[in-house]
Amino acid sequence: MVDDEPAALKTLKLMIERYAPEITELQSANSVRTALPLLASYKPQLVFLDIQMPNGTGFDLLNSFNNIPFDVIFTTAHDAYAIQAIRFSALDYLLKPIDADELKNAVKRFVHKTIQKENQHALYKNLLHNIQSEKKDFRLAISTSDGVHFFNPDEIIRLEGVSNYTRFYFTNRKPLLASKTLKEYEDILQNCFFLRTHKSHLVNTTYVKSYHMENGLQMTDDSIVEISRRRKEEVMQQLRQK
Numbered sequence: 001m002v003d004d005e006p007a008a009l010k011t012l013k014l015m016i017e018r019y020a021p022e023i024t025e026l027q028s029a030n031s032v033r034t035a036l037p038l039l040a041s042y043k044p045q046l047v048f049l050d051i052q053m054p055n056g057t058g059f060d061l062l063n064s065f066n067n068i069p070f071d072v073i074f075t076t077a078h079d080a081y082a083i084q085a086i087r088f089s090a091l092d093y094l095l096k097p098i099d100a101d102e103l104k105n106a107v108k109r110f111v112h113k114t115i116q117k118e119n120q121h122a123l124y125k126n127l128l129h130n131i132q133s134e135k136k137d138f139r140l141a142i143s144t145s146d147g148v149h150f151f152n153p154d155e156i157i158r159l160e161g162v163s164n165y166t167r168f169y170f171t172n173r174k175p176l177l178a179s180k181t182l183k184e185y186e187d188i189l190q191n192c193f194f195l196r197t198h199k200s201h202l203v204n205t206t207y208v209k210s211y212h213m214e215n216g217l218q219m220t221d222d223s224i225v226e227i228s229r230r231r232k233e234e235v236m237q238q239l240r241q242k
Helices: 006-019 032-042 058-063 080-088 100-111 117-131 182-189 229-241
Strands: 046-050 071-076 092-095 140-144 147-151 156-162 165-170 176-178 194-198 201-204 208-212 216-219
Touching: 006 046, 006 100, 032 058, 046 058, 058 071, 058 117, 071 080, 071 100, 080 092, 080 117, 080 182, 092 100, 117 140, 117 147, 140 176, 156 182, 165 182, 182 194, 182 201, 194 229, 208 229
Parallel strands: 046 071, 071 092
Antiparallel strands: 140 147, 156 165, 156 201, 165 176, 194 201, 208 216
């Protein structure tokens, strides 16, 4: 656990002992400077990492490693920019004050994680890219059966929900099938000109070519995207504001 606030470290320690019995050993540090030698000697599997600390951020700590040898669950007060960068990179975070159920779920995801180490390292490197970039330059991490791919939202024309998966359609490459639901991507992309038109469709409004009363939206790749009856008014309003 790395956090500059003694009360936050104490609270997190008590919560982990009570709600995350999978974690059997704990060490703590109160700054990036004191954390680095501890990480080298202790070699943890998982680090609960505060983001904003007086003498170096959690991202500064990660930047100290060429290959990050542990998993991270970020702990942060409400920091919309950092949270969006983390979510774009398909990584986990807990919002302070930490909720017990969210802690249990985050630890459960860590325990059952199947992503390969090289892909995990790529996710952290993508996070560091995002946190140093403007929002328009964030890269979205897309996990598929053959690894993790990274795309700027401007490269995505639309997304289609396929059961518990999502198919991405791009401006310059073949579609990809991602192992997350459309709802999860809608939450991540909601401030990036993406619009939900139907339970199965999320479109980048930049690539809407025209609207057809009978069929729906025609995209720049000539695909037709359905608009559900209950979303029609909201969709048209959003497109008029575009």
